[in-house]
Amino acid sequence: MTGKRIVSILAHRLAILAYVVFALFPLYWLLKVSVTPNKLLYSEGIRMWPSRTSFEHFDFVLKHSEFPTFFKNSLIVSGSTAIIVTVLASLAGYAMSRFTFRGKYWIVTLMLLTQMFPLVMLVAPIFKMLSPLGLTNSLTGLVIVYTAFNVPFATFLMQSFFDGIPKDLEEAAMIDGATQFVAFRQIILPLTLPGIAATLGFVFTAAWSELLFSLMLISGNDSATFPVGLLSFVSKFSVDFGQMMAAGVMALIPACLFFLLIQRYLVQGLTAGAVKG
Numbered sequence: 118m119t120g121k122r123i124v125s126i127l128a129h130r131l132a133i134l135a136y137v138v139f140a141l142f143p144l145y146w147l148l149k150v151s152v153t154p155n156k157l158l159y160s161e162g163i164r165m166w167p168s169r170t171s172f173e174h175f176d177f178v179l180k181h182s183e184f185p186t187f188f189k190n191s192l193i194v195s196g197s198t199a200i201i202v203t204v205l206a207s208l209a210g211y212a213m214s215r216f217t218f219r220g221k222y223w224i225v226t227l228m229l230l231t232q233m234f235p236l237v238m239l240v241a242p243i244f245k246m247l248s249p250l251g252l253t254n255s256l257t258g259l260v261i262v263y264t265a266f267n268v269p270f271a272t273f274l275m276q277s278f279f280d281g282i283p284k285d286l287e288e289a290a291m292i293d294g295a296t297q298f299v300a301f302r303q304i305i306l307p308l309t310l311p312g313i314a315a316t317l318g319f320v321f322t323a324a325w326s327e328l329l330f331s332l333m334l335i336s337g338n339d340s341a342t343f344p345v346g347l348l349s350f351v352s353k354f355s356v357d358f359g360q361m362m363a364a365g366v367m368a369l370i371p372a373c374l375f376f377l378l379i380q381r382y383l384v385q386g387l388t389a390g391a392v393k394g
Contacts, residue, residue, distance in 0.1 A: 144369075151175070151362035158359060174363035183338050184364050187346030191325060192371060194256055194342055198263040199321040202271050206316055207309070209268070210275030211301060215284070228269040236266070240333045247334065254336045262334070263324045271316050278312030279305065314379040321375055343368050 150158070151174055153167040161167060178184045213221070243262060244253060252258030282305055290300040306313075328344040335341050338349075343364070350361040 147362050147365050150358055151366050153359060155359055174359040175367070178360055178363045178367065182360070182364075183341075183349070184343070184346055184367070186338065187341055187343040188367070190256060190340060191342040191344075191368075194259050194263065194331075195321050195324040195371075197260045198267065198324040199317050201260070201264050202267045202320045203313055203316050205264070205268050206271035206275045207306070207313065209272040210277075211279050211305070213272065213276045214279035215287075228272065231266070231269050236329055240329065243330070244334060253334050254340050255334075256340055258334055259331060259340075259342070262330050263320075263327065267320045267323060271320055274316055274319070275309070275312055278309045282308050318376060318379055322372060325372055 149166060152170040152172065153161075154169060154171040154173060157167050157169060213225070247253050247258050247262075250258075252261065286304055286308075287297070287300040290304050291297065295303070326344060327342075331342045331345050332348075335345060338346075347361055347364060347368075350357045350364065
């Protein structure tokens with residue numbers, strides 16, 4: 118290898134390392150502050166690691182705050198939204214990929230238009246619609262709203278995966294006596310597991326971290342999700358950074374476990390259909 122080639126490889130590796138450090142440093146600082154005792158948070162100044170660590174913030178969050186309730190609500194809302202959206206998007210994406218029907222162009226146009234409006238513009242109309250139905254201050258209302266906003270993008274995402282699967286596979290199955298639905302369920306759906314994993318991951322993350330609608334539609338702590346619950350650590354005159362960071366660390370656990378479970382499909386799913394030919 119020439120000297121220029123070695124320098125190029127080293128520069129490339131160093132650039133990747135710098136990016137990884139830049140991306141992970143906020144998570145490291147989150148963990149560092151969460152294990153720093155209150156007495157040392159301000160007295161020690163800026164240090165890469167505290168001189169003494171403590172789990173007092175985690176103890177307070179788990180035993181003396183309502184974070185377990187917020188955590189449970191977020192799991193219910195995010196998990197339900199991810200499952201419902203993925204099922205609907207799989208069926209809609211298959212229909213958009215395989216069938217030609219009247220009004221298909223306008224349906225696609227309307228779905229695209231839903232992604233163009235700033236969400237803050239829609240808070241008041243959505244609240245007005247959900248209020249008479251008793252769906253404000255309700256986890257069910259949040260699931261409905263999150264589902265409505267995530268289905269269009271998830272449908273386009275799933276359609277791209279179905280477009281990459283040859284129609285010959287279904288036609289061969291139907292020649293052997295299978296119905297369209299049986300061919301979809303037994304042949305096409307298993308081939309789109311990477312796409313399903315990518316869709317599940319996208320929707321779960323979007324619902325897990327959403328703040329605007331959960332803040333505007335939920336008024337009580339019993340139905341609040343964890344992004345709203347984090348605001349409870351902010352008082353009028355101060356912010357309890359230690360407890361907030363401890364809650365943030367625990368809030369990362371479900372998302373990390375979820376992506377750990379689907380990682381075998383996720384990379385393949387995110388890259389499939391990106392390049393044709």
